[in-house]
Amino acid sequence: MEKVIIGIDISATTLDICRREETKKDFFTISNSISEIKKILKSLKKYSQVTIAMENTGRYNWYIYEALKDFSYTVFVINPLHLKRSQGLVRGKNDKIDSERIADFASKNQESLKSWKPDSESIEKVRFLFSERNSKVKLRASLLKQQSNYKLMQSTLAEELLKMNKEEISLLEKHIAILEKDIENVIASHQDLKKKSELLKSVPGIGKVLCWMMLIKTGNFQEITEPRKLACYSGVVPFDHQSGTSIRYKPKLSFYADKSLKSILHMAAMSAIRLENDLREYYLRKVAEGKNKMLVLNNVRNKIIHRAFAVINKQKPYEKNYINNLVTS
Known part of the structure; x- marks a missing residue:
């Protein structure tokens, strides 16, 4: 046929x-x-x-x-x-x-495209619940912006609208909490996801949201299996811009990235450099050397990704003072 x-x-x-x-x-x-x-x-x-x-x-x-x-x-x-x-x-x-x-x-x-394969049922549930959570988080942010407008209006109507606004936000926060609990329950009920979640959260800067995103975006580390690929996907890897011998620019980040993952990675990097860990030490050392702060922060994002894959591959929690036996032997 x-x-x-x-x-x-x-x-x-x-x-x-x-x-x-x-x-x-x-x-x-x-x-x-x-x-x-x-x-x-x-x-x-x-x-x-x-x-x-x-x-x-x-x-x-x-x-x-x-x-x-x-x-x-x-x-x-x-x-x-x-x-x-x-x-x-x-x-x-x-x-x-x-x-x-x-x-x-x-x-x-056809020859260059990658075939789609269905995710496991547990990852699909986490993906769907996380999508619903994100839509409600965005709606909450929109309602919070409205509050400043209502506060500028000195009238009874503004007070009524502000009251309604706060009630809607309160309800959204309850729904977000329920969805987050459902995500954690799905992960806890699957031994492999539970183990990987614990390993990821041991890395400085990785909280529950980034942990969920990494599990989803990598297909439980089955679709994306290399840290550089995820770094490229999330837009933290600089690319060369050159043409001939006369046009040469500094390497820069690509605009074709997953903006949501990049945003969460940025927050993770900001969190990591505020805590006592080797990422903070690296950030402070490079800034003291005169490096651009945003460049160093982007390097921290990249390091978080590589550490995440390291703990998954080694099946061991992150250790600040880990010594590679291959180096010391």
Whole structure:
């Protein structure tokens, strides 16, 4: 039978699908539900080779991921920025066109793309709960900003609005606490995750939020297995900027990074240099040598990542004065 490539443009309620068979293409739309998705996936069994491509849209991918567990198709989950940069100059945009572009991108780049594999059930639960927690944290931050506006208004209406605002924040904080407790319960119920969580938290600067993010972003250290790859992913590794012999700039950080992880790493680095540990000693020593503070702080972020992988690989908690036997022997 023929080979087929499926490009899927995902939204909250619908999936726009482009089905590409060699030069032939057809389009259709279904609801974003597990039952509808499974019907489409079952209809693809008649093909000898099935490739499915979609963008990573966060929680909107959830139903597709669930449905795909029962099938063995080749699946690519594409970074939206990667797709956008590959298109060059384009005109026009709608869901149908986007699904076609995803299918075309998968067709041209199949050999270089990394196949998607489902996470373990425990990691999926942690990822989903963490996503819900983050949405409520962002909403709380928005409500906190509103408070300053209400305080400037000297009226009864402002007092009523401020009261409502505080009640909403209080409720959000309760929900955030429940979600964080649920995340810890999931981790505690899985021996491997529990062990890795304890190891990560032994590293100076790594608290519960960064610990959860590292477990999620690395797929429980199964998808990303090297510290440099995570450092690159989180935007703490500088890259050279050079062209010929006349254009040469200082190495600088890439803008193409996971901003949320980079932000949490920055907070972890700030926390680490306030505590009594070797990272603080390193920071103070380099600043005293005249190094730029932000450059040194970025190096601390990088060191935190490398220490995290070290404790996971060695299966031992972090030790400040650890001596490598290979060096001393």
